[in-house]
Structures are given as structure tokens and as C-alpha cells.
Amino acid sequence: MASTRQLKSRIRSVGNTRQITKAMEVVAASKMRRAQDADKAAASYTEAASELLSYFASQGITQKHSLFKVKHVHRRLLIVVASDRGLAGAYNNNIFKQYVQELKNDHAAGDKTPSVAFGRKAAQFVTRLREAELAGVYENVSDQLDGGELQAVLAMAVEKFEADEIEAVDIIYTKFISSIAQQVEVKRILPAGFTEVEVAEDLNEAVYEPNPKKVLDAVVYRLVEAQLYQTLLDAKASEHSMRMMAMKNASDNADELVDDLTLAMNKARQGAITQELAEISGGVEAMND
Amino acid sequence: MSSNLHLELVTLRGKKVDQDIYEVTIPTETGPISVYPDHEALVTLAIPGALAIRHNRDDPDSKLEYLAITGGVVRVSNGRVRILVDEADHSEDILEEDSKAALKRAMELRENAKDQVELEKAMELVDRHAVRLKVAELRRKRRVN
Numbered sequence: 381m382a383s384t385r386q387l388k389s390r391i392r393s394v395g396n397t398r399q400i401t402k403a404m405e406v407v408a409a410s411k412m413r414r415a416q417d418a419d420k421a422a423a424s425y426t427e428a429a430s431e432l433l434s435y436f437a438s439q440g441i442t443q444k445h446s447l448f449k450v451k452h453v454h455r456r457l458l459i460v461v462a463s464d465r466g467l468a469g470a471y472n473n474n475i476f477k478q479y480v481q482e483l484k485n486d487h488a489a490g491d492k493t494p495s496v497a498f499g500r501k502a503a504q505f506v507t508r509l510r511e512a513e514l515a516g517v518y519e520n521v522s523d524q525l526d527g528g529e530l531q532a533v534l535a536m537a538v539e540k541f542e543a544d545e546i547e548a549v550d551i552i553y554t555k556f557i558s559s560i561a562q563q564v565e566v567k568r569i570l571p572a573g574f575t576e577v578e579v580a581e582d583l584n585e586a587v588y589e590p591n592p593k594k595v596l597d598a599v600v601y602r603l604v605e606a607q608l609y610q611t612l613l614d615a616k617a618s619e620h621s622m623r624m625m626a627m628k629n630a631s632d633n634a635d636e637l638v639d640d641l642t643l644a645m646n647k648a649r650q651g652a653i654t655q656e657l658a659e660i661s662g663g664v665e666a667m668n669d
Numbered sequence: 670m671s672s673n674l675h676l677e678l679v680t681l682r683g684k685k686v687d688q689d690i691y692e693v694t695i696p697t698e699t700g701p702i703s704v705y706p707d708h709e710a711l712v713t714l715a716i717p718g719a720l721a722i723r724h725n726r727d728d729p730d731s732k733l734e735y736l737a738i739t740g741g742v743v744r745v746s747n748g749r750v751r752i753l754v755d756e757a758d759h760s761e762d763i764l765e766e767d768s769k770a771a772l773k774r775a776m777e778l779r780e781n782a783k784d785q786v787e788l789e790k791a792m793e794l795v796d797r798h799a800v801r802l803k804v805a806e807l808r809r810k811r812r813v814n
Contacts, residue, residue, distance in 0.1 A: 421683035425680060432744065432753070435744075589711065589714075602755075603753075
């Protein structure tokens with residue numbers, strides 16, 4: 381059995397670890413709340429944007445617009461959204477698993493899939509794979525997205541799409557459902573309006589002012605950007621939720637370990653005392669004889 | 670015939686307005702348009718400017734509610750108006766003094782812009798603050814009346 385002193389030092393070290401995980405849990409929790417609020421606030425805009433895109437598509441005015449053009453997919457751009465830091469449970473691994481799966485499907489065609497990585501972990505993972513070709517990296521993206529990264533990534537995607545270098549753009553991200561439930565999802569953002577959303581209202585022939593082309597030119601880009609924005613917000617909210625859960629589990633485990641070690645230490649101490657008493661009384665007995 | 674109009678003003682920071690109203694005036698590329706109940710189906714572009722809402726049929730102009738909006742898209746159908754913009758602020762939330770100062774700063778930035786990117790950004794700022802100032806002024810005038 382380990383000595384009292386060894387146990388004591390282990391208890392202290394586990395206690396220190398617990399302090400750190402507890403602090404990380406609290407930080408992640410507060411970040412999660414902020415990320416959730418931002419995510420929810422933008423949701424109604426994105427929903428309306430998706431509906432509008434589907435509406436345009438259903439009106440048949442989109443055939444001439446380049447971003448709506450549905451082509452046969454040979455090559456696509458994958459945007460992988462993971463985190464900069466680890467210690468977020470299975471957050472990054474879930475994304476990577478899905479990513480490898482997607483690559484396998486594409487690789488059959490014998491082509492490298494251009495990929496854009498959000499987060500340092502994603503960048504590291506993508507560079508290691510032979511089937512992928514890194515097309516862009518965005519690290520340390522702040523929780524308060526200011527749009528700079530979005531515009532850069534979208535500009536590149538649109539350029540490649542219009543030049544027929546790629547025929548689709550998919551995002552792999554973690555959809556935020558609730559603080560305890562998140563799910564990896566693959567979402568196609570180009571061609572626009574690809575994912576059909578039910579159009580809630582009538583399908584009356586609408587009047588377009590000044591004309592359909594001008595309206596589409598002005599808004600489609602924004603609406604696609606909104607969808608991308610939403611996926612990043614979702615990913616952030618998921619990341620912080622998963623990190624909070626992971627750290628909570630770690631703190632709970634540390635608590636349990638401290639309890640076990642304390643019990644073991646008390647037993648060891650009591651054992652030592654009993655032993656000492658036995659020795660003393662043994663000594664006394666010997667002297668009496 | 671439906672007697673009212675449902676207005677939804679959706680921004681990236683949530684819904685600013687989601688209620689039944691009587692009339693809404695929206696700044697568009699081809700000039701401001703007023704939408705009443707039973708307007709025909711329409712899709713158009715909003716430009717940065719002042720949005721005016723009349724809640725009830727009998728409200729005088731002095732009771733109009735103003736919001737400063739950035740550009741976006743407007744869709745009218747079946748007694749519903751849905752406006753998607755990047756940003757929208759109630760006139761009550763805009764302080765005239767602050768807007769004036771911000772506009773001045775933005776104009777200075779525009780004067781001192783070194784390259785095209787900076788110039789574009791400064792122009793955007795000037796537009797934004799000019800609209801906010803206009804909306805704040807509208808509210809003040811309304812109070813005087």
C-alpha cells in the first residue's frame with residue numbers, strides 16, 4: 381500500500397487538475413451562452429434567407445443566375461469547421477470522421493478534394509491527408525465573427541464555382557441542437573437554394589422591381605453568406621457546449637478520484653497508527669516480562 | 670380582404686419587428702414605396718434609409734415609428750411583408766449627438782483614406798451614420814409637432 385505522503389501528494393495534484401478543469405468549465409459555459417444567443421438571433425434571418433432562395437428557385441427565375449446553376453458534381457469544395465484548441469470531448473473527432481467519410485466518396489473519382497479548414501485542429505488534420513488539398517486555412521476565428529473571414533472564403537468559393545473548377549460547395553460542421561445535443565452535418569451552400577426548404581406562403585407570381593436579375597444579383601450573395609455565417613455560429617455554440625460537458629465530466633471524475641484517494645489515505649494513516657500502537661504495546665509487554 | 674398587414678423585419682441580430690400594422694414605407698432603389706394591406710406580390714430591394722411604420726389606420730404622421738435600416742431585400746405576399754436587412758435600429762435607440770459625431774468621424778476617414786479598400790469602408794460608414802442621423806432627426810421633428 382502506498383504511503384500516506386505519496387497519497388497526500390497525489391490528492392493535491394488531482395485537486396490542482398480539478399481546479400483547472402473547473403475553471404475551463406465555467407469559461408466554456410459563459411462562452412456557450414453568448415454563442416447560443418448569437419446563434420439564435422441569426423436563426424430567423426437564415427431561415428428567411430433559405431426560404432427566399434427556395435422561393436426564387438420555385439419561381440423559375442433562377443435558371444440564368446450563375447450561383448443557382450445545378451451541375452453534375454465531379455469536384456467539390458469542402459469547408460471543414462473544427463476548433464483551434466482541443467479538450468472539447470469528441471468535437472473535433474466527430475467532424476474528422478465525417479470528413480474522411482466524405483473524402484472516401486470523392487476519392488473514388490481519383491481526384492484530390494480542395495478543402496478549406498476553419499480552426500487549427502482542422503488545418504493540421506487536412507494537411508495530413510493525401511486525398512485532400514488544402515485551399516485555405518482560417519485560424520483563431522473570433523467568437524464575434526466580423527465577416528472578414530466569411531467574405532474571403534465565400535469569394536473564393538464563388539470564383540471557383542463560376543469558373544467551373546468545382547460544381548458544389550459543402551460545409552461539414554456541428555449543428556447545435558441543445559446544450560447537450562450536437563450533431564455533425566454536411567450542408568450544401570452552393571449551388572444556392574439546393575437544400576429545398578418548404579415555402580410557407582403562396583406561390584403567386586410576384587413582381588420584381590427593378591427586375592429579377594438585379595434583385596438576384598443584389599441578394600443571392602448575401603443570403604448564401606448568411607447561411608455560411610449560421611453554420612459557423614452553430615459550430616461555435618457546439619464547440620463551447622461540448623467543451624463545457626467534457627470539462628464538467630473531468631471535474632466530476634477528479635472529485636471522485638479525490639474521494640477515493642482520501643479514503644485510501646485515511647486507511648493508510650489508521651493502519652500506520654494501529655501498527656505503531658501494536659509496536660508500543662508489544663514493547664511495554666516485553667519490558668514487563 | 671384582409672384588414673391588416675403583418676410586418677417582419679428580420680436582421681442578423683434577431684427580429685426587430687414582428688407584428689400587425691397598417692402601413693409601412695420602405696426606401697427602395699426606385700424611390701420609397703408604401704405598402705398597405707392587399708398589396709400585390711412583390712420582391713424588391715431596400716436601400717439604406719428610414720423605414721416608417723403606421724400602426725393603425727387613424728394614426729397621424731406624428732405617431733409614425735421610424736427605424737434606420739441598411740440595404741436588404743423586401744418580399745410582399747398575402748398580407749405579409751418580410752424585410753431582410755443586415756441591421757435595423759429604432760429611432761429611440763439612436764442618440765442624435767452620437768450619430769453626428771460618428772458621421773463626422775466617418776467623413777474624416779473618407780477624406781484620409783489611403784487606398785480603395787479603406788475608401789469603400791469609409792463610404793459604407795458614412796452612409797450608415799447619415800441614415801441613422803436622418804432617422805434621429807425625424808424623431809426630433811415629430812416631437813416638436
